[in-house]
Amino acid sequence: MNAPHLDVRYVADLVRLRLTEEEIAEFQPQLDHVLSYIEQLNEVNTDGIEPTAHASAVYNVFRPDAARDYFTQEQAVANAPHSGSGLFLVPKVVVEG
Amino acid sequence: MMEIGGLTIAAARRMLKAGSLSPVTLLDEVNGAINRVDQEVGGYLSRDYQRARAAAEHADVHLPLGGIPVAIKDAINVEGEPCSCASKILEGYTAPYDATVISKLRTAGAIPFGRTNMDEFAMGSSTENSSIQITRNPHDPERIPGGSSGGSAAVVAAGEALAALGSDTGGSIRQPAALCGCVGLKPSYGRVSRYGLVAFASSLDQIGPLTRTVEDAALVLQAIAGHDPLDSTSLDVPVPDYSAELEAGVKGMKLGVPKEYFVEGMDPDVAERVREAIDVYRDLGAEIVDVSLPHTKYAVADYYIIATAEASANLARFDGVRYGHRTVGAKDLADHYGRTRGEGFGREVKRRIILGTYVLSSGYYDAYYLRAQKVRTLIRRDFEEAFKQVDGLLSPTSPVPAFKIGERMKDPLQMYLADIFTIAVNLAGICGISVPCGTVQAEESNLPVGLQIMAPAFEESRLLRIARAFEATRLL
Numbered sequence: 317m318n319a320p321h322l323d324v325r326y327v328a329d330l331v332r333l334r335l336t337e338e339e340i341a342e343f344q345p346q347l348d349h350v351l352s353y354i355e356q357l358n359e360v361n362t363d364g365i366e367p368t369a370h371a372s373a374v375y376n377v378f379r380p381d382a383a384r385d386y387f388t389q390e391q392a393v394a395n396a397p398h399s400g401s402g403l404f405l406v407p408k409v410v411v412e413g
Numbered sequence: 414m415m416e417i418g419g420l421t422i423a424a425a426r427r428m429l430k431a432g433s434l435s436p437v438t439l440l441d442e443v444n445g446a447i448n449r450v451d452q453e454v455g456g457y458l459s460r461d462y463q464r465a466r467a468a469a470e471h472a473d474v475h476l477p478l479g480g481i482p483v484a485i486k487d488a489i490n491v492e493g494e495p496c497s498c499a500s501k502i503l504e505g506y507t508a509p510y511d512a513t514v515i516s517k518l519r520t521a522g523a524i525p526f527g528r529t530n531m532d533e534f535a536m537g538s539s540t541e542n543s544s545i546q547i548t549r550n551p552h553d554p555e556r557i558p559g560g561s562s563g564g565s566a567a568v569v570a571a572g573e574a575l576a577a578l579g580s581d582t583g584g585s586i587r588q589p590a591a592l593c594g595c596v597g598l599k600p601s602y603g604r605v606s607r608y609g610l611v612a613f614a615s616s617l618d619q620i621g622p623l624t625r626t627v628e629d630a631a632l633v634l635q636a637i638a639g640h641d642p643l644d645s646t647s648l649d650v651p652v653p654d655y656s657a658e659l660e661a662g663v664k665g666m667k668l669g670v671p672k673e674y675f676v677e678g679m680d681p682d683v684a685e686r687v688r689e690a691i692d693v694y695r696d697l698g699a700e701i702v703d704v705s706l707p708h709t710k711y712a713v714a715d716y717y718i719i720a721t722a723e724a725s726a727n728l729a730r731f732d733g734v735r736y737g738h739r740t741v742g743a744k745d746l747a748d749h750y751g752r753t754r755g756e757g758f759g760r761e762v763k764r765r766i767i768l769g770t771y772v773l774s775s776g777y778y779d780a781y782y783l784r785a786q787k788v789r790t791l792i793r794r795d796f797e798e799a800f801k802q803v804d805g806l807l808s809p810t811s812p813v814p815a816f817k818i819g820e821r822m823k824d825p826l827q828m829y830l831a832d833i834f835t836i837a838v839n840l841a842g843i844c845g846i847s848v849p850c851g852t853v854q855a856e857e858s859n860l861p862v863g864l865q866i867m868a869p870a871f872e873e874s875r876l877l878r879i880a881r882a883f884e885a886t887r888l889l
Contacts, residue, residue, distance in 0.1 A: 335755060371842020374603070391509050407746050
């Protein structure tokens with residue numbers, strides 16, 4: 317494992333979270349503190365222990381692959397900050413070269 | 414005039430069925446109580462009186478919750494009403510559908526009435542992380558109500574709701590119930606559908622009731638429990654009659670007291686109240702057994718890896734495209750996402766998204782997330798071993814009574830440790846309840862203390878029975 321270092325600015329960029337300089341300065345020591353607390357899990361011997369992803373033993377729940385009534389297109393876009401012609405509008409993604 | 418402050422669902426039902434109280438009068442009493450006290454408490458974010466009034470006029474009082482208004486945590490979708498998770502990023506969002514718990518409440522005759530305040534996206538233990546308003550503890554307005562379902566707990570405790578729904582990912586129903594002096598039940602993972610609950614940590618979240626009595630908690634759970642094809646984690650297990658065994662008592666039961674739940678640094682008066690409650694169980698004929706849950710000390714660290722990892726994935730959907738806040742004047746799509754999310758999320762949510770992303774990132778996944786999942790197995794096994802010896806477990810709900818507004822906001826880790834006794838229940842997927850067990854004196858205030866009772870998964874009947882046995886000795 318790499319030496320633990322959480323670079324707040326770098327990770328925030330990865331998750332598309334624009335932080336102010338003030339937030340970065342505040343979060344860095346706070347998260348370093350939380351991470352050093354979390355390090356105590358390294359004391360635990362987990363050799364041969366199966367991971368638990370969730371608490372109930374249910375996997376692969378299927379339903380019939382059938383059409384059902386749900387939102388209309390109009391309802392689906394009703395909360396969109398920008399929409400038009402029943403579609404979500406976003407800033408231009410592909411820039412012409 | 415009727416005093417709504419002490420009214421339980423059970424008592425209101427009797428009056429409604431006898432015709433001595435009408436659903437409209439009951440709603441008006443609740444609405445009047447809100448008008449009187451909520452300016453001080455700040456538990457409600459909004460309410461739609463006209464709509465509730467229309468429902469009250471047509472309420473069928475012979476249904477299980479016919480005509481009973483229920484306050485709803487702002488993380489649960491109620492069709493046609495805002496649902497903001499107390500976040501700026503969901504400003505302007507109107508729920509397009511009813512969560513399953515809401516449609517089930519309506520089927521049972523209840524009337525959803527009022528959205529309650531919470532920590533933003535249920536991340537917090539004091540409701541101070543709400544981006545909308547402060548909620549004050551009804552027992553001392555200088556103190557927090559707990560969280561994240563602090564609004565739900567405060568409105569029940571302040572007598573401005575008969576009952577409320579909350580959600581509990583690491584204690585967010587039980588801890589505020591303890592700090593406000595009401596009953597808070599976290600059902601077993603898979604017992605109640607989360608369809609329509611805004612997801613925080615999907616392997617931990619459960620919806621449950623906050624009420625004035627254990628009997629009322631049983632009545633609300635009855636209405637909302639059960640399998641739902643729209644939530645694949647809800648189990649297809651029969652729903653028993655939760656009221657049937659309420660009065661059966663604890664004589665002959667074995668109840669365990671985990672030694673790891675009485676730790677250094679906890680408030681000695683809180684520990685004393687819980688010890689007294691344990692003595693009550695002994696007097697009631699239960700056998701009290703010392704047990705050990707050896708991995709308890711790792712629960713908080715384990716939780717803050719698993720819950721933040723899941724949250725970082727769940728909150729990726731808030732992108733300013735389909736709903737909620739959207740930044741103005743972004744120069745490209747990456748700028749749009751970064752600014753939308755930077756402007757829309759509050760500080761604690763940002764911290765947790767960053768931490769969760771980090772523990773899932775390449776090179777750290779095994780060291781943090783996978784290890785945390787393994788430790789989770791060990792925590793779950795602790796409970797499995799304990800429940801081979803005992804029928805239920807008794808502990809404090811919170812190591813301290815309600816703390817002062819602002820006291821823990823500078824240090825996130827201090828806030829996280831407020832959930833030290835409630836988190837393991839979520840990690841193990843079992844059920845837990847907090848019931849009031851007295852008060853402690855802090856400066857000029859008498860602050861409530863909560864007794865936590867834990868039982869195996871899908872043993873809510875037993876959990877409620879154990880809780881009721883204690884409550885019956887307090888309420889005469």
